[in-house]
Amino acid sequence: MRARALLVAAAGALCLAAASDPAERLKDPAQEARARAIFRQVRCLVCQNESIDDSEAELAQDLRRVVREQVAGGADEAQVKRFLTARYGEFVLLRPTVSFGNAALWGAPILVVGAGLMLWVLRLRNRPPESELSDVEGARLDQLSKDEQADTIAPKIGR
Amino acid sequence: MIAEAGAFALVLALAFSLAQAGLSAAGRIRRSATLAAAGEGAALAAFLGVALAFAALMHGFVVSDFSISNVAANSHSEKPLLYRVAGTWGSHEGSMLLWCLALTGYGAVMVLFGKGLSAGLRAVAVAAQGVLGTVFLAYTVFASNPLTRLAEPPVEGRSLNPLLQDPALAFHPPFLYAGYVGMSVVFSLAVAALIEGRVDAAWARWVRPWALAAWSLLTVGIMLGSFWAYYELGWGGWWFWDPVENASFMPWLVATALLHSAVVTEKRGALAGWTVFLALAAFTFSMLGGFLVRSGVLTSVHAFAVDPTRGVLLLTILGVTAGAGFALFAWRAPTFSAGGVFAPVSRESALILNNILLSAATATVLLGTLFPLIREATGGQPISVGPPYFNLTFTPLMAAMLILLPAGPLLAWKRGDAAGVVQRLGLAMLIAVGAALLTLAIASPRHVLGAAGVGLGVWLIAGAGVEIVERTRAFRTPPTETWRRLTGLPRGAWGMTLAHAGLGVFILGACFETSWKVEAAETLAIGQSLDAGAYHLTLERVVAADGPNYEAERGFIRATRGGALVCEARPERRSFLVGGQTTSEVAICQRGLSHLYIVLGERRAAAAAPVWLVRAYWNPWASLIFLGPVIMALGGVVSLSDRRLRLGVARRAQARRRPPAPTPELAARPAEGEG
Secondary structure, eight states, X not given: OHHHHHHHHHXXXXXXXXXXXXXXXXSSHHHHHHHXXXXXXXXXXXXXXXXXXXXXXXXXXXXXXXXXXXHHTTOOHHHHHHHHHHHHOGGGBSSOOOSGGGHHHHHHHHHHHHHHHHHHHHHHHTOOOXXXXXXXXXXXXXXXXXXXXXXXXXXXXXX | OHHHHHHHHHHXXXXXXXXXXHHHHHHHHTTOHHHHHHHHHHHHHHHHHHHHHHHHHHHHHHTTOTTBHHHHHXXXXXXXXHHHHHGGGSSHXXXXXXXXXXXHHHHHHHHHHOTTSOHHHHHHHHHHHHHHHHHHHHHHXXXXXXXXXXXXXXXXXXOOOGGGOSHHHHHHHHHHHHHHHHHHHHHXXXXXXXXXXXXXXXXXXXXXXXXXXXXXXXXXXXXXXXXXXXXXXXXXXXXXXXXXXXXXXXXXXXXXXXHHHHHXXXXXXXXXXXXXXXXXXXXXXXXXXXXXXXXXXXXXXXXXXXXXXXXXXXXXXXXXXXXXXXXXXXXXXXXXXXXXXXXXXXXXXXXXXXXXXXXXXXXXXXXXXXXXXXXXXXXXXXXXXXHHHXXXXXXXXXXXXXXXXXXXXXXXXXXXXXXXXXXXXXXXXXXXXXXXXXXXXXXXXXXHHHHHHHHHHHHHHHHHHHHHHXXXXXXXXXXXXXXXXXXXXXXXXXXXXHHHHHHHHHHHHHHHHHHHOXXXXXXXXXXXXXXXXXXXXXXXXXXXXXXXXEEEEEEEEEEEETTEEEEEEOOEEEEETTTOOEEEEOEEEEETTEEEXXXXXXXXXXXXXXXXXXXXXXETTHHHHHHHHHHHHHHHHHHHTOGGGOHHHXXXXXXXXXXXXXXXXXXXXXXXXXX
């Protein structure tokens, strides 16, 4: 009973998700926390897009057992992932590897931002030399901005 | 008889849609008001036809007419009335009919309330909407007819998936589809603008109410879906980066970008091409969403009414309509003028940055959703793209956008004053950093990212506050003047501020919940208890609680905190007789903004007495996750009520201003010579 109280306290302290099935849990809370962290990155292969942390499927239970055994045996996250990938292929990992085949996947956000910024800069540089408004134009602008319609139809200034 | 009448009305609606497209197009080509008006009449008739068909199908579900194959496959006479009604759109066929109802409905609304549009633009837009209606109605009539009869009707139906028998999910599809399909009007208006060669401030103003309405509905729809996942799937999570969630999220992201770029086009005549592109993209992503969800090409926790064979047809529809739209764009866009000039620091630039980051976010979600398919199609090893990917890519992009967000509304058009904006936001910055540091100091355990997220949420809310203060010149002018300005603020401004603050509320809830949730699970016999955070939960008893179409166990769980009773939770575990599925009815105890979330799991045999697996989650500030989007949608609605957006008002004012109607050539280059 004291051991359990300790475990609950430790779990609370680590803010680790202890919603795992108590029957499956590892004794060492630190190891359990590491196992849980790995669960969230491993796909339940037969499920509809769930991690083994979320799933109640039998395969997910088996995979959780395998991961826990590995973690209890001293394997680190990379080793566990390597083990799972060797068995089930890259499909089992919810976070795709950074590899040549996945270059587009990881590169796309940077590429889009880069292209967008480039277009923006081009748009900024591509402008005619600015001229100050003449007094007459300024007065007309003031009058227009007072008018609610000023922004309905873009006015033609300086024509 | 009613089903036959409905099926007939559906075929009639198809004919009317075709007539709508043909007559309106002819009306535009021959410049005949009579033909165009006939096309508009056909649009109204098409809506009436689909509405009749929809009512007929709903009637079939309500009275459990199992001679209709769709009802037999998706309903059950013992299902509660609400879910019999919701069953109308619970299947593939029914949801396509709902899609058509929304599509023709928007067409009818466009005809009834689109009086402010110029005649040519309006005729082409109605024609384009007619083409869309024809395509989707043809699909519904010929490939997915929900009103076909069975030769030998069964005595009992095969029921609706029990996970779907839930109030939030009953209303989730109507909102979602109203949002998705609302983008069709934007699409039609974009097509019309491209054909007419007229993309200007007035066009952007016409597009905005439709985009706003669709965006608000989509926001609510996505929120309902997320809320459903939160309490029905029973994992305590609310967003899984699931393909189906992504499918609804992508149109939302594009629509958000569209709302912002349309402002630039409306106020400054700039970004016209980009705004039209987004208008086309918004409905394309909506169709993609519909296709992804309905075709079953992607596995998902949300996919229910799936049919791969018809997926190909849907994909063809998507390819042809979107392809036509974008081909038109490629042909006409180069003729658009660039619009007004602006400096690197200006409102335009801020909105462009917003669009760049939203586009990158959309690309990320799109690629993350489709990449497994692409990899497989190109012969690569199958891979999974899950939440860890999106957390690493999407989150930083959004964080960057949120940091910049409060500055946008304070910047002037054309040339902004960066130093002035930083100065004016100084207080908000101070509050945000203070909130982040305070969170880091108080909250245990320490999460730097969580605290930063809280700071970001506070930053948005405080930024929205600063914006109102700036607009009303509060504290710098007498209170009466502030009040006058406050009441004089246009609804559009209030809407924007509300939406931005709502986003802040959402971020606050999402970051707090994600970083500081506490979970616990134990197998409990009667009388045993477990602790979740500060709460002590005792399983008092478990009773049988069978419903009309399921067997269930109901747990009586007493939650206390420091000895004081907090709530009596009644979670259930239901086993449905038809289909044999089990679901959890989660008990959620509302504690301020936070949720104590309790799940009754399976019964297990133990040595002495039976035990139950009980899971408990303490989800701090979880209410804000769902409240935030509601505030955002409310912002959309408030903005929609702005009198400047009412088409009639704009037209009357326009008529007052410049009696002769602008010629298309002039209108196509609105901001020429400006600046």
